[in-house]
Amino acid sequence: MFFNEEFETLPRPALEALQLKRLQAVLDRVYDNVPFYKKTFDATGIKPSVVTSLDDLQKLPFTTKQDMRDSYPYGLFAAPMEEIVRIHASSGTTGKPTVVGYTQKDISTWSELMARSFVAAGAHKGDIIHNAYGYGLFTGGLGAHYGAERLGASVIPISGGNTKRQIMIMQDFGSTVLTCTPSYSLFMAEEAQVEGVDFKSLKLRVGIFGAEPWSEEMRNEIERKLNLTAIDIYGLSEIMGPGVAIECIEAKQGLHIWEDHFIPEIINPDTGERLPEGERGELVITTITKQGIPLIRYRTRDITSLTYEPCVCGRTHARITRMSGRSDDMLIIRGVNVFPSQIEAVLVGIEGIEPHYMLIVDRQGTLDTLTVQVEVSEHLFSDEIKVLQALSRRIEKEIKDMLGVTCTAKLVEPKTIQRSEGKAKRVIDNRKL
Numbered sequence: 001m002f003f004n005e006e007f008e009t010l011p012r013p014a015l016e017a018l019q020l021k022r023l024q025a026v027l028d029r030v031y032d033n034v035p036f037y038k039k040t041f042d043a044t045g046i047k048p049s050v051v052t053s054l055d056d057l058q059k060l061p062f063t064t065k066q067d068m069r070d071s072y073p074y075g076l077f078a079a080p081m082e083e084i085v086r087i088h089a090s091s092g093t094t095g096k097p098t099v100v101g102y103t104q105k106d107i108s109t110w111s112e113l114m115a116r117s118f119v120a121a122g123a124h125k126g127d128i129i130h131n132a133y134g135y136g137l138f139t140g141g142l143g144a145h146y147g148a149e150r151l152g153a154s155v156i157p158i159s160g161g162n163t164k165r166q167i168m169i170m171q172d173f174g175s176t177v178l179t180c181t182p183s184y185s186l187f188m189a190e191e192a193q194v195e196g197v198d199f200k201s202l203k204l205r206v207g208i209f210g211a212e213p214w215s216e217e218m219r220n221e222i223e224r225k226l227n228l229t230a231i232d233i234y235g236l237s238e239i240m241g242p243g244v245a246i247e248c249i250e251a252k253q254g255l256h257i258w259e260d261h262f263i264p265e266i267i268n269p270d271t272g273e274r275l276p277e278g279e280r281g282e283l284v285i286t287t288i289t290k291q292g293i294p295l296i297r298y299r300t301r302d303i304t305s306l307t308y309e310p311c312v313c314g315r316t317h318a319r320i321t322r323m324s325g326r327s328d329d330m331l332i333i334r335g336v337n338v339f340p341s342q343i344e345a346v347l348v349g350i351e352g353i354e355p356h357y358m359l360i361v362d363r364q365g366t367l368d369t370l371t372v373q374v375e376v377s378e379h380l381f382s383d384e385i386k387v388l389q390a391l392s393r394r395i396e397k398e399i400k401d402m403l404g405v406t407c408t409a410k411l412v413e414p415k416t417i418q419r420s421e422g423k424a425k426r427v428i429d430n431r432k433l
């Protein structure tokens with residue numbers, strides 16, 4: 001099933017011809033309208049006209065999050081304010097947020113791409129979409145909302161929070177599709193249990209989860225606890241919001257990135273060189289149709305790889321693999337690189353613990369220490385101390401064996417680690433303090 005079959009299945013040569021045409025147009029537009037781009041292109045001696053093939057994109061300089069911060073709030077906008085109909089911002093963990101603006105046409109494109117994403121995930125007209133992404137400056141809520149309406153489904157704009165009420169509404173309104181962060185979905189499962197509501201009795205069929213890294217093991221856990229098919233959706237406010245890429249329900253093997261609007265590249269984050277198909281590195285995206293704030297070679301800092309292998313679903317658009325995290329989320333513990341999602345994958349595989357955890361990094365003298373706080377299942381917690389000690393040692397050993405990092409596992413009582421209604425916070429790094 002497709003939302004826009006013609007564009008979703010465009011043969012590669014036609015798709016690439018369209019990309020080149022749109023790329024050339026956007027380069028002219030930013031060069032003429034955004035002083036930042038005129039300056040950076042001129043500094044590297046490049047005129048938009050040097051781009052005569054998609055490969056030539058590599059000649060252009062990158063745009064970074066810092067560039068967006070430096071031009072806070074509206075400096076990178078390519079359209080006059082009179083044409084901007086919506087403003088979103090991402091809550092940077094440090095300093096000022098990153099601000100993005102959308103023209104009417106941008107909102108329309110975003111809605112179409114989110115509608116395509118819904119269909120790829122197995123949703124359709126007639127579905128009741130329970131949208132628990134946060135509404136507000138965060139792009140998740142409104143992005144999914146407009147997409148659901150474009151699709152013609154019935155959207156429940158419940159936003160995040162008040163989890164008991166969420167469960168009641170899902171039950172009473174007959175929600176068939178759930179959209180929220182993966183961590184929030186697990187919190188819902190937990191609350192449902194407290195309320196005595198069995199997800200098997202609900203009508204939910206598909207969950208569309210994203211906005212934070214999660215693992216394949218977490219997917220299995222969610223599918224089991226919520227009794228639905230869990231689909232991974234990716235996006236970022238700088239590029240658009242949710243719906244930049246999504247898994248198709250037919251394959252669940254990588255996320256199709258909508259290439260008629262975005263050109264993806266994978267680079268070595270240290271050297272900036274483009275990496276060949278299949279290699280993991282930092283995802284760089286060029287937006288080729290955006291009007292409000294087009295970005296050229298934007299460094300997402302997300303780590304993934306890219307494949308152009310044809311997909312069983314019939315979509316011709318490239319796929320990115322599940323994100324292993326952001327290059328800036330990567331923890332370096334005594335020289336070993338680890339992503340929180342890798343630790344999560346180990347934890348979720350261990351019987352007797354819950355998928356709620358917090359990683360605490362400290363420095364004692366010159367030595368980094370990692371403490372993995374994880375909740376024990378209700379039935380185990382009352383057990384003897386010996387059992388708990390054995391479990392801690394098992395966690396420490398599995399993390400050491402799988403990831404090569406030494407840690408201390410600290411088991412905590414059920415429901416003591418803070419739950420999230422949006423993006424989960426998984427790491428406390430005291431080394432930076």
Ligand code: DLL
Nearest residue numbers: 090140210211212213233234235236237241242323
């Ligand atoms: O999180 C947009 C979004 C909303 C995506 C709802 C999916 C669903 P930002 O707040 O700007 O935008 O955060 C973007 O979140 O660079 C990634 O690091 C991370 N991220 C988003 N989706 C995924 C995913 C929204 N599926 C940042 N897997 C991105 C891993 C993800 N990380």
